[in-house]
Every structure is written in structure tokens, then in C-alpha cells.
Amino acid sequence: MMAGKLSSITFLNRKLLAVLVYLIAASIIPLAVPSIYILHVLILAHIFVIYAASWDILTGYTGQLNLGHAMFFGLSAYTVAITNTMLNFPLILSVVVGVFSAFLLSLIVGIPCLRLRGPYLAITTFSFSWILFLLASSAMIWLSGGEEGVRGVRTFVVGSVPNYYLSLVLMIVSVLILYRIANSETGLILKAIKEDEDAAMACGINTTKYKLLAFILSGVFGGIAGAFYAQYMRIVTVDVVTLELSASAITFSLIGGIGTVIGPAIGAYILTILFEGFSWLADYRILIYNLIIVAFVLFLPGGLMSLREKIKAERGTGGEEGE
């Protein structure tokens, strides 16, 4: 018992230490590396961290396969852009309305999805995002601007450095909230639903309520990421509702470790930097990107978060289970 407690404390300290080191590094990067391009990549990484972590709450934790997560990101981004540029809403109001639109969408998609399981749920979420893509790319071009997008969105702060810090704070707060929820009683209940929905019901869990809660959390934080993206990029095009963006939620999480919140966040951070950093490879990036995914599925299906256990298992040490 004592040994178990001690080692879990040292492990906690190690985790805490890693977080601290990251925070210090992240805070001094703009001072140490005054490259607008690098900061731009890191800001995108911060946004996609929120995006990936929000996907994970619904799919990784609750087991509700969402193949169209870009719909929350995209709807919120478009709503911010359109209300801000065409209706001249103050930016803060646009952001509130944008996140609210993602919340409403999570209800619109979530409520019918409560009755669906497995592939039917996957197809439905995919279809909703596809509808949104079709609206933005053709049916409602008068509103979305099509390929041209909606331009001239105002921004909270001007310049890379302020946006860097703003996105950093937003990311830390969002991930912290999602992480706290995931590791609370609620998180355990969501995981039980993922493991077996009938058994969860037999335990007395109101699965309908908790699934809807997961939908809402996922949608709202996806929407927060989209809203920040709109004000930072100052332009919103169909990129925000594409299949690629929906798929990237899955790849980020797969590489980081599905069902851990932190894993998808790390996955999003690393992959965004790699993808943007190797832009000179042009389309070969997509090839390499996909090879990485295949490699992970084959050799490390638990993602980076499972690396520690895997190494421990291969060394053959029982590790820190001692009670």
C-alpha cells in the first residue's frame, strides 16, 4: 500500500514537472523564437488541441463515434465571421453567438443520435457535417462566400505574439476543464457507457442524459476552437467544414491515445506542427501523414499515451501496481 502510494506520488510529480516544463517553454517561445511563421503554426496547434480534446469527450470517452466533428468547429467559425462582418455584431457577441450555434447544433445532432448506435451514429454525424459542407461550398454561397470565404473578421488582439498568448491561455483552460470532467465521476460514467450501454443502464445510469451531456460538451468546445480560429485567421472558408478537418480529429486522437483527453491534445499539437512545418514537402505530406497513422494503428493502437505502459510491459517489470 505504502509503496503504491509513494510511486503514484512520484508519477504525479513527474507529470506535474512535465506540465511545468511545457508551460515555461510555451511562455518563453515568443521571446526566444520571434518568427511569425513559427508562432502561426503554434497558434494553429493550440486551436487544434482544443478541437481534438473536444472530439475525445464524445467519441473517446463516451464511445459515440463522431465522424463529422468539423461541423461544430465550422458552424461556429462561420457564425462568428458572418455575424461580425455582415451584421456588424461586436466581436465578443459574435463569439458568444458562434459558440451558442455549436451548442444548438450539438442538440440538433445529439438528440436524434441518442437512439442510434455504432455505424448508424457514425453515418448520421458524417451526414450532418456533409450537409454543412454542401451548404457552405455550394447551396449557400451567397452567405458563405464559397471558396472566397467570409473576409474581414475583426480580431481581439492584433499580431502574432498577443494571439499566441491568448490561444495558449484558451487552450490550457479548455483542456483543463475537459480533463477535469473526464477524470471526475461524470467521466467514469461516460466510460461505462462506452464499455456497455445496456450494462450502464442496468447500473442505474440515465444513459440518455449523459450521452447528451457528452454531445454538448464536445460541440461547445469544438465551437470554442472554431470561434477562436475565425477571429485569428480573420477569414473563414470551406476549409473549416471539410472531411479532412473531421478526419483530423480522429488522427490527432489516434496518435495521441483515444479516450485520454491529454493524448488527443498532444497528438494535435505534434501533428499540426509536423504538418505545417513540413509544408515544403507539398502533397507528399499527406502520404507521410497517412503512413504514420497506419504505423500507429499497427504498432501502437493506444497512441502515445500507451507508450509508457508498453515500454514497461516489454521490460517485463510489473511496475507500480504494488499495493
Next chain:
Amino acid sequence: MSDVPFLQVDNLSKHFRGLKAVDEVTFQVDRGEFLGIIGPNGAGKTTLFNLITGFLKPTSGRIHFRGKDITGMKPHDRVKIGIARTFQVTKPFKKFTAIENVVISALIARKHGKIREHERDFAMEVLEKVNLAHRKDTLAENLPHGEVKKLEIARALATKPELLLLDEPFSGLTGEEVESLQEVIKSIHEDGITVILIEHVLKACMALSERIIVLNYGKIIADGTPQQVCMDRQVIEAYLGKRGLEFASG
């Protein structure tokens, strides 16, 4: 104390397309009773369980629990008012440890105000009750079949039920495991929980039940003490067929 029956099932039917899986079933269960439900495969036993626990909606008929009409109630609400179940095909939370499986139910029971202590302590008590305390940190997917069966019962017990429905808890167990589980179920009943047991392992069912209902083709064909039911012509016929009956009666 009151005249209201504990569980009252009235003219309950469930049709799947043309098939009458449960057909106009009526029976009562008293508080503290141990009722066994037997019948050949496909007799409608599990369907009846799913109706009582709310996992299926009946085509017609009504169910009352302690005087309250629960026919349209959701499964989780029935758990809240004290009806718990296990599954014939076990459904453990595979990636959870044994104690975590039970903690889930205990957590909900605490939210419903049924337990005051910490849910982990309560879960531990329940694991001890089913003799699984030594397995508390084992992942459910690594437990042998017999222990998964016990874990299912522990998870149901942790909801603090008044009525416990056990769907073939003995299926697939070795003789030794059957005996040990029989003891566990007996002591649960002795704690004052009303039990309804579906079983194929007739020996265990006969030993535990005070009263037995026999289902065949969705209908009740016999209702009585284990001794009465064993002697019933229709029951023997249902199990052995008409010719079997001739053999049985020599």
C-alpha cells in the same frame, strides 16, 4: 403490512412481428419471496425479464411495483426505485477493474441517496459479499467466466435493489462454481432481497426457489412449489415432449 402486492404482472404480452414471445402472462411476487422461472429455450423467460426491467416495452398489459404502475418507466428509473438485473450473456465493463465495475452502480446509488458511505467502501463490501474481494484490482476482461458471473451480481447488488432479477447466473459454470454461487445467492435472499431467478440448471433453481413458474411458448403452464411443478404433466411434456411423458409415466 399493506395489501399492495410487491410485484404485480397483469396480462403482459410482447409480440415480435407474429411471434408471441410473452403471451398474456399474469403473476404476483410477494416481498421477500424467491421465485424461480423455468421453461424450455425460447419460452420467453428473458423477454419477460426485459419487460419487468424496462429494456423492452410490452405490446400490452401492465406491471406494478409496490403499487406503482411502472409499465412505461425507463430502465434506469426502475433501478432507482429498486429493481436490478443481471444479463444472461454477461456484460461486464471489460476495461474496468472489478471494483470499478461495482463503483459505477454504487456511485449512482449514492446520487439517489441510497448509500451514505463512500462508494468505494460500499463497492468493496459488495465484492466481499460475492467473494470477489481478492480480485478487486483485476480487469474484468481478465476474470474467468465464473467470476464475471459473480461480478454481474455484485454490480446489480450495488444498486441497493429490493427486487433482484438473475438471468441464468449458473450457465456455463462448473459444478464447484455452481455450489459457491448458490451460497452467495442464498445469502443475498436472506438479507431480505426479493429474488426472481431464471435458470436452466434446474437443480440449483429447485434448491433455491420457494416457488416456481414454468413458461412455455410465452404462457405460464405451471405455478407452484418446486415439488408441485416437478410432478406437473404439462411441465414434463414441455421438457420431454409427449412421448417423453409416456416414458416418464412408465
